[in-house]
Amino acid sequence: MSAKGFLKPKDDDFIPWTEDKLDVDAQKDTTFVYNSTPSLGLAAQRQKLPIFKTRDHILYMLEQFQVVIIVGETGSGKSTQIPQYLVEAGWCQEEGQMIGITEPRRVAATTLAARVAEEKHCPMGELVGYSIRFDEWFDRAKTKIKYMTEGILVREMMGDPLLKLYSVIMLDEVHERTAQIDIIMGLMKKILRKRRDLRVIISSATVDAEYIRDFFNANRTKDVSKDTAAIMSISGSNFSVEVFYLNEPCPNYVQSAVETVLKLHEREPPGDVLVFLTGMDEVDHCVTLLKERTSNKHSKHGLKIWPLPMYGSLPPQDQLKVFRPSLRGYRKIVVATNIAETSITIEGIVYVIDSGFVKLKWYNADTNVDALIVTEISQASAEQRAGRAGRTRPGQCYRLCREDDFQKLPLNTPPEMQRTDLSTAVLQLKALGIDNVVRFEFPSAPPSKNLMASLELLYALGAIDDNGLLTKPLGENMSELPIHPTLSKMLFSSTKFKCSREIAAIIAMLQIENIFIKPPGGQAGNRARVMKRKFEVAEGDHLTLLNVFNTYLKQKQWDIKLWCQQHFLKYKGLKRAEQLFEQLVRTLKRYDVPIQYSSDMDEIRRCIVSGLFPNAAYYHMSGSYRTIRGDIPLSVHPTSVLYTLKQPSWVVFTELAHSKKVHMKDITVIDPTWLEILAPHYYQKTTLQRSH
DNA sequence: GAGCACTGC
Incomplete structure (x- = not known):
């Protein structure tokens, strides 16, 4: 029954093994x-x-x-x-x-x-x-x-x-x-x-x-x-899943996934297929290849294939397609990111093809931010993916690696605590009475380098004092907010700059990703670009987002959904931003921070710097940006309004995205003297002059 | 010229 190229493992239906092992242990205990x-x-x-x-x-x-x-x-x-x-x-x-x-x-x-x-x-x-x-x-x-x-x-x-x-x-x-x-x-x-x-x-x-x-x-x-x-x-009610491996390691898992789909499609009885890849690009590419390779080709079961992409940033109407049952005469092939591992369940999947990779967040202590890195999955994760094939009847799982190599994979995915930025978590722990987080009994201790970096950041922001204790009221107030400490610092210092209302709006907008809809190419793409330009300001993305939010609020009386559609903005995203904004305003009121409107864009930018100063960069003569601390080369992310404008000399950014290059996202143009004034403890004048 | 997936008084 097995497709060519795959070896059947030794009697290894994947389901019973954890269970047997654990049952024995439980018996021993009592x-x-x-x-x-x-x-x-x-x-x-x-x-x-x-x-x-x-x-x-x-x-x-x-x-x-x-x-x-x-x-x-x-x-x-x-x-x-x-x-x-x-x-x-x-x-x-x-x-x-x-x-x-x-x-x-x-x-x-x-x-x-x-x-x-x-x-x-x-x-x-x-x-x-x-x-x-x-x-x-x-x-x-x-x-x-x-x-x-x-x-x-x-x-x-x-x-x-x-x-x-x-x-x-x-x-x-x-x-x-x-x-x-x-x-x-x-x-x-x-x-x-x-x-x-x-x-x-x-x-x-x-x-x-x-x-x-x-x-x-x-x-x-x-x-x-x-x-x-x-x-x-x-025990669960899952059916058994037969697992297959490759004889030889595969150099290109997208290609290999396509070939496996086609072989399986020709040989195996009807039943839908789920393919796990790591990102949008791979998914789209794989779907394109499948469509090219199979136009008008029928399998011996008389089926045609129906390839569908599935990932988080896909428009909702396209996402829903994967839940539709296959039409008569078609075999549904869902090509998905990790979203299909736990977040969504598609009924009727009988075959799983697993690339063995996933994109995971990894904290980079040099840049102080999380980066997305393509990583080998763990055995536990592979079991979870395989299990997606056995929900309605016995299934099959094709792993695109050799069995030997599979056995070498880590048993479990490292816990988030060991991989990501800890500053929000550390602030929360402090608020929960854990003064010495280094001695906290973490179920899995995070790397001390990461822990130290987060303490340093919290100290620089003024959230903790020399003894590592939460400051009052700033640190305590910051810990109450479900946002990154750089942003909550920004929010609480807004009193000083008399712009709390605008900062709350900017922070709310930062929580929503991709507020701008990007239609796939052509005329609509051009119109979307023109519409986006209407909101853009030379000071950068933060003020552009504020612009969008304020304009959205003004439109409220009218048909707001239509307005969003015409301006290529996500209505649901803006709606959520509004909700987040109201929650932030309520919190501010609770701490007796006056809600102040401001139209002084320079003051708003200074306030942004008061929180984002650790993320500052300057334009280097090499033609790209560098972080002030550490001199790490950075580029402007293509979604930033600054991408098409003349590159300013000094900026602060909210986030970094690592791909081929390291890209800054959500950027504001700043005056370097603001760093000296607002973060003298963090930047010495000499550092700034050297960079200049 | 680029976006794994979640979450939060």
């Missing part, structure tokens, strides 16, 4: 006692889920252990069922106590809450509720099951350090190891020492279960009966 309480009032449908037979087991484990790590595949129903079991078993009987469940994504929090509310036949926000930014639906008196995003729980910890509102916290999808979940786990370990009654359920899908158990296990003796954390596993 003797299971099943109590036989009859489960009353449960819908028959719920009882059919694979998790149901382990219901009593889970409840038993929770009585024995403070922390229970549950390893289960998607489709086991753990995210919807466990909270209900807990309520049924009386874990929320105490007045006002709840079960809290964290999710890494907003959609997960809302859709899970909706499903559980439906199963419980209750209106949303009563017994079952959710809380995500800008949208919450729960009742302090009635809600017993609350789904939320991870960030929300971190915020709640700032006001309720022992999480007294909760009797059980369930952390879902912990294997994704977001920065927020690592903060939560580190703090949770401290909370558990103080609150013996609190229980934590950790749901994870991969091999890091043992690592997490050891992290939480408070038992330092050899006597396993004293363990406080244990693992149990739940």
Whole structure:
């Protein structure tokens, strides 16, 4: 059955291996006692889920252990069922106590809450509720099951350090190891020492279960009966997936993916295909190649192929196409970025082709910013991708590498904490009472170089003092805002420049990427360029964004969607910017910062420098920019308004994007004397003169 | 001449 060029691995259906391993471990830790309480009032449908037979087991484990790590595949129903079991078993009987469940994504929090509310036949926000930014639906008196995003729980910890509102916290999808979940786990370990009654359920899908158990296990003796954390596993309802490898390493995975699609298409029975590549360019290229190679060609099953791209920046109407079932006589080939690994699920996929690569954020301590780098995926990630083939029936996964090389891949993707800019996380930890972040028990310690760089930045911004303590009020106020510290500094210094309203607007706009729609080439492309030019100002991108935002607000009376369309602006993006803007204004008011309108563009630019001064660059005689500190060569990003204008001598930027070159994004033209005045502690006059 | 995916009182 296997397509040519692929070797069948030794009896290696990928699903059972984690499970077997973990089951053995769980058995070692404890003797299971099943109590036989009859489960009353449960819908028959719920009882059919694979998790149901382990219901009593889970409840038993929770009585024995403070922390229970549950390893289960998607489709086991753990995210919807466990909270209900807990309520049924009386874990929320105490007045006002709840079960809290964290999710890494907003959609997960809302859709899970909706499903559980439906199963419980209750209106949303009563017994079952959710809380995500800008949208919450729960009742302090009635809600017993609350789904939320991870960030929300971190915020709640700032006001309720022992999480007294909760009797059980369930952390879902912990294997994704977001920065927020690592903060939560580190703090949770401290909370558990103080609150013996609190229980934590950790749901994870991969091999890091043992690592997490050891992290939480408070038992330092050899006597396993004293363990406080244990693992149990739940089988899912996924079908088996047969895995194939290449005989020879492949030099070009896009090309190899195309060939694999074509071979598979000719030989294998009907069923849709999902191809994993790393970025938009590769996806578009692959789709083009597939279309070229297969015009009018039918497979032996009489099928034609229907290639579709899928990535985050694709217009929503095009994204929706991948969810449509294949037309009769067609085999759907979805060519996607990592978006299809966890964020979206496409039904009907039977074949997965995995390039083995992904673009990941990596912090660069030299430039002080995150860069996107094409990286080999981990084995765990590869399993997750393969699993996408087994959702409706047994599937196949073709890995575009040799099996030997696959075995050499890291088991897990490094947690976000070890890869990305830590300044926001460090500021949050300080606000959560962790004065010495170097000694904080991170589930996985970040590189100390990165930690030091973030402390240095926070110090330069004035958020922490000589002792590393949060300054009052600046550092404390900054930690409350869900934005990068350079931006929150900018916001709080806006009082001095009497332009808080405009700075809030600029920051809100910076949170939305690609506010300008770029139609694919031709006449529309030209019109879009003309429209964009209407908003552009020579001072740079920040003031251009302010211009767009202000003009948008003025249009409000009229048909705003049409206006956005005519000006090639994303209506949804602007709508969200407006929401963010209002939230920032509310926060400012809470701190008694007056909301001041300003039309003094120089003052606004000075205020921008007061936060972005660490990201300053000058025009070098070599014809490109250089960072003032470190002398790293930089270019203007093609989306910047400065790209087509005469290159100014001095700029500050918000972000860097690494591709072939390092590009500055969202730039403002500055006067170098502002750096001397606004950041004398950071730049010495001599450095600036040398650069000039 | 260029954009993995998320998130946040």
